[in-house]
Amino acid sequence: MLSQHYIDMTSQKSAIRELFDYGSRRAKEIGYENVFDYSLGNPSVPTPQAFSDALVDLIQNTDPVALHGYSPSLGIPSVRQAIADSLNRRFDMNFKIEHIFMAVGAAGAIAHAVRAVTVPGDEVITFAPFFPEYYHYVNQTGAVLNVVPADVTSFQINFEAFESMITPKTMAVLINTPNNPSGIVYSTATIDRLAAILSEKSREYGHTIYIISDEPYREIIFQGADSPFVAKHYDNTIICYSFSKSVSLPGERIGYVAVNPACEDAALIIDMCGQISRGIGHNCPPSLIQLAITSVLDTTSDISVYEENKNILYKELTRIGFEIVEPGGTFYMFPKALEADAGAFCERAKQHDLLLVPSDTFGCPGHFRICYCIPTEKVRRSIPVFEALAKEYV
Amino acid sequence: MLSQHYIDMTSQKSAIRELFDYGSRRAKEIGYENVFDYSLGNPSVPTPQAFSDALVDLIQNTDPVALHGYSPSLGIPSVRQAIADSLNRRFDMNFKIEHIFMAVGAAGAIAHAVRAVTVPGDEVITFAPFFPEYYHYVNQTGAVLNVVPADVTSFQINFEAFESMITPKTMAVLINTPNNPSGIVYSTATIDRLAAILSEKSREYGHTIYIISDEPYREIIFQGADSPFVAKHYDNTIICYSFSKSVSLPGERIGYVAVNPACEDAALIIDMCGQISRGIGHNCPPSLIQLAITSVLDTTSDISVYEENKNILYKELTRIGFEIVEPGGTFYMFPKALEADAGAFCERAKQHDLLLVPSDTFGCPGHFRICYCIPTEKVRRSIPVFEALAKEYV
Numbered sequence: 001m002l003s004q005h006y007i008d009m010t011s012q013k014s015a016i017r018e019l020f021d022y023g024s025r026r027a028k029e030i031g032y033e034n035v036f037d038y039s040l041g042n043p044s045v046p047t048p049q050a051f052s053d054a055l056v057d058l059i060q061n062t063d064p065v066a067l068h069g070y071s072p073s074l075g076i077p078s079v080r081q082a083i084a085d086s087l088n089r090r091f092d093m094n095f096k097i098e099h100i101f102m103a104v105g106a107a108g109a110i111a112h113a114v115r116a117v118t119v120p121g122d123e124v125i126t127f128a129p130f131f132p133e134y135y136h137y138v139n140q141t142g143a144v145l146n147v148v149p150a151d152v153t154s155f156q157i158n159f160e161a162f163e164s165m166i167t168p169k170t171m172a173v174l175i176n177t178p179n180n181p182s183g184i185v186y187s188t189a190t191i192d193r194l195a196a197i198l199s200e201k202s203r204e205y206g207h208t209i210y211i212i213s214d215e216p217y218r219e220i221i222f223q224g225a226d227s228p229f230v231a232k233h234y235d236n237t238i239i240c241y242s243f244s245k246s247v248s249l250p251g252e253r254i255g256y257v258a259v260n261p262a263c264e265d266a267a268l269i270i271d272m273c274g275q276i277s278r279g280i281g282h283n284c285p286p287s288l289i290q291l292a293i294t295s296v297l298d299t300t301s302d303i304s305v306y307e308e309n310k311n312i313l314y315k316e317l318t319r320i321g322f323e324i325v326e327p328g329g330t331f332y333m334f335p336k337a338l339e340a341d342a343g344a345f346c347e348r349a350k351q352h353d354l355l356l357v358p359s360d361t362f363g364c365p366g367h368f369r370i371c372y373c374i375p376t377e378k379v380r381r382s383i384p385v386f387e388a389l390a391k392e393y394v
Numbered sequence: 395m396l397s398q399h400y401i402d403m404t405s406q407k408s409a410i411r412e413l414f415d416y417g418s419r420r421a422k423e424i425g426y427e428n429v430f431d432y433s434l435g436n437p438s439v440p441t442p443q444a445f446s447d448a449l450v451d452l453i454q455n456t457d458p459v460a461l462h463g464y465s466p467s468l469g470i471p472s473v474r475q476a477i478a479d480s481l482n483r484r485f486d487m488n489f490k491i492e493h494i495f496m497a498v499g500a501a502g503a504i505a506h507a508v509r510a511v512t513v514p515g516d517e518v519i520t521f522a523p524f525f526p527e528y529y530h531y532v533n534q535t536g537a538v539l540n541v542v543p544a545d546v547t548s549f550q551i552n553f554e555a556f557e558s559m560i561t562p563k564t565m566a567v568l569i570n571t572p573n574n575p576s577g578i579v580y581s582t583a584t585i586d587r588l589a590a591i592l593s594e595k596s597r598e599y600g601h602t603i604y605i606i607s608d609e610p611y612r613e614i615i616f617q618g619a620d621s622p623f624v625a626k627h628y629d630n631t632i633i634c635y636s637f638s639k640s641v642s643l644p645g646e647r648i649g650y651v652a653v654n655p656a657c658e659d660a661a662l663i664i665d666m667c668g669q670i671s672r673g674i675g676h677n678c679p680p681s682l683i684q685l686a687i688t689s690v691l692d693t694t695s696d697i698s699v700y701e702e703n704k705n706i707l708y709k710e711l712t713r714i715g716f717e718i719v720e721p722g723g724t725f726y727m728f729p730k731a732l733e734a735d736a737g738a739f740c741e742r743a744k745q746h747d748l749l750l751v752p753s754d755t756f757g758c759p760g761h762f763r764i765c766y767c768i769p770t771e772k773v774r775r776s777i778p779v780f781e782a783l784a785k786e787y788v
Contacts, residue, residue, distance in 0.1 A: 001511070001512075001513070001516075001565060001601045001602070002510060002511060002659060002662070002663065002666070003509060003510060003511070003512065003513050003666065004513075005513075006509065006510060006666040006669045006670055007662065007666060009666075009669035009672075010662070010665045010666060010668075010669055042459075042463055042464055043459070044459060045459070046457075046458040046459050047458050047462055052453050052454075052458060055449070055453050055682075056450055056453055056454065059446050059449050059450055060446075060450065063440075064440040064441050064446060064642070065436075065437070065438060065439070065440055065642065067645075068441055068642060068643045068644070068645050068646050069436055069644060069645045070436055070644045070645050071645050103675075104498070104675070104676045105675075105676075105677070107675040107676070107677055108675040108676050109675075110675060111673075111674055111675025111676075112675070115397060115400065116396060116397060116400060117395070117396060117397070118395075118397065119395070119397055119398075119399075122395075133672060136672040136673045137672075137673070137675060139673070140672075140673025140674065141673075171395060207395045208395070248458070248459065248462060249462045250462065250463060250464045251461075251462045251463050251464050251465050251678075251680060251681030251682070252462050252680045252681060252682060253676065253677070253678065253679070253680050254680075265396060268396070268401065268404070269396065271404045272396070272397065272400040272401060272403075272404060274404075275400045275403035275404055276400055278403075278527060278530040278531075278534075279505075279530045279531070279533070279534025279535075280505055280534065280674040280675070280676070281497075281498070281499075281501040281502040281503075281504060281505025281506070281531060281674070281676075282498045282499075282501070282502050282505075282647065282674075282675075282676045283499070283501055283647070284645075284647065285647070285680075286645060286646040286647050286648075286679075286680055286683055287645030287646060288449075288645070288646060288683070289680055289682070289683075
């Protein structure tokens with residue numbers, strides 16, 4: 001009998017995806033240049049040339065039987081070592097090969113990390129606003145995702161609410177900094193306070209509470225932002241990384257789990273990830289992509305456009321009257337909507353061919369998300385459109 | 395708290411993998427040419443040049459932002475259409491785009507198919523000898539895998555045992571033809587008899603029983619073999635395909651689910667696969683690999699070496715006195731061991747630097763698996779070694 005659970009899911013379409021599809025149709029009607037599509041977080045700058053060159057070099061100069069052969073289930077050893085070395089160089093850490101597991105993007109990494117540190121019925125806590133796919137990553141394992149309401153004044157952590165929600169069944173907190181959808185980076189003070197609470201509660205409950213740190217935007221940091229490396233502040237940190245955003249490879253599904261060397265049972269958790277893969281049927285990212293990614297471990301795409309776009313939007317939208325907590329990174333911004341119903345607000349924006357994502361799916365009503373990974377000239381041309389929209393609310 | 399289930403799995407090492415590792419170590423001691431390693435099913439012939447050319451062409455002549463961008467969750471439409479077209483051309487079928495879901499190899503495809511057609515507690519039946527990872531693909535979903543004992547005289551289906559094991563909780567049978575580890579192809583008579591029983595039981599129980607057809611060896615068929623296309627014989631067939639073997643790309647993790655157009659709810663099952671992906675964290679195979687695979691849909695690697703090796707081994711080993719059901723495809727052979735304890739037999743073989751996999755992990759005691767995807771000259775040189783081994787049992 002077909003699984004009713006998945007049948008039901010098919011009718012719950014993604015609001016973001018529907019908006020993007022609308023934008024594509026609308027662009028055909030009135031021209032691409034006339035649709036201000038801020039809906040999708042698809043990087044707009046090319047991957048570094050070094051990655052393309054590495055791919056071609058591998059294809060042309062490696063024995064194809066070896067190149068396309070099975071990868072060990074934890075990942076290709078030379079690739080795991082190269083990632084450990086890069087993390088050590090850049091963040092003054094002490095990762096070894098046994099702390100790295102190759103995953104198909106951050107989605108795959110989180111799906112593994114949650115299965116490693118929970119059993120069905122356990123609780124995972126995350127903080128609004130949050131990426132709505134977290135529900136699927138966590139609930140599908142049999143664990144339960146509980147969401148701490150946002151602190152809308154700062155989009156740092158609402159600690160009062162958090163402390164009231166943590167229970168003896170809490171096995172992990174899932175954080176995302178820099179954050180989708182707010183663009184906010186958790187400060188050193190935030191991470192240290194979170195770490196102190198988790199250490200205390202781990203002692204009180206007699207079991208470790210892990211931080212699962214979803215870090216695909218780690219390298220997209222704007223000038224002046226305080227951007228602590230989470231694992232430096234809390235031993236029991238499991239990093240889930242994706243190369244999708246920093247080197248513009250969302251379609252290539254490549255990332256990793258890196259367990260803090262100071263974490264209890266660090267190498268065991270990595271070994272467990274290899275076993276978890278067997279049950280969910282994805283045994284490693286593709287060999288070719290694993291090998292090529294080592295060419296761009298210490299670099300990024302030219303991401304300066306994101307900061308330029310942020311600066312324009314933050315300056316102009318606050319001038320127009322929007323309330324915004326200024327992003328410290330990513331290519332997202334999360335202003336307050338001009339009416340309580342964010343869905344209605346975004347519908348009005350749509351009448352101006354301005355495509356904004358209402359905040360409700362991110363667990364934080366009354367706001368909207370702007371994905372500004374679009375050309376800067378289009379950002380500039382969108383400002384009068386925001387102005388016209390705001391005038392409707394005067 | 396760490397999941398004890400996965401901790402326990404880390405100590406259950408794969409016998410095949412351990413044997414392969416032993417072979418690599420031994421090759422360093424006595425030379426690669428002196429180790430007759432028949433342990434691993436890693437294709438030994440290169441991928442077609444067309445695939446390498448397609449990769450380079452895509453990398454050099456496509457906008458990198460588009461090339462490496464997100465794939466829709468069901469797969470890239472042009473790729474799905476090309477696969478449907480190829481299946482229609484080659485097998486006289488009527489697949490449309492909505493019947494194809496791109497998956498990360500057959501492992502990923504089976505993990506999706508089982509989740510689509512079962513709920514926890516349901517039963518899936520497979521037939522010994524069988525690929526032992528099936529336990530993980532099925533049991534991890536919460537369904538239960540039941541194994542029908544082998545018919546060791548033919549390695550076709552033991553129907554008497556099967557009919558006694560099918561229950562109202564049986565939602566799918568998982569078959570693999572051509573078969574790993576036996577190399578046997580199910581005959582038209584076998585498939586038709588299976589189809590008749592499933593149709594009758596579906597009526598009796600009031601729900602569909604699906605065939606999940608694991609077909610990575612579909613194109614590796616030897617002269618004279620009767621190799622029916624399963625979906626032609628049973629409407630409710632879900633094909634799980636991998637390009638790992640036919641075009642020698644095991645490390646690139648690319649395959650698909652194809653639901654028979656005549657299957658009830660065919661397009662719904664594909665839509666469900668897209669939802670299942672969200673929970674297990676792998677949203678599509680990599681875009682680059684999806685696009686490149688369309689270059690080799692109607693071809694294979696030069697797989698003639700597998701048939702040549704089979705012919706030599708079958709002729710010589712039967713001459714020496716081994717009992718073997720002659721393979722109709724794949725690069726596997728599954729002779730009867732010369733003592734009841736297959737593990738002890740393979741340990742003796744190891745003393746001759748002849749690496750054979752004991753059959754117990756395949757659910758069929760007293761046999762051993764030979765993977766003959768190795769150079770033909772090595773196959774020839776191994777014959778006297780088999781002879782010396784057999785002499786110990788005279």
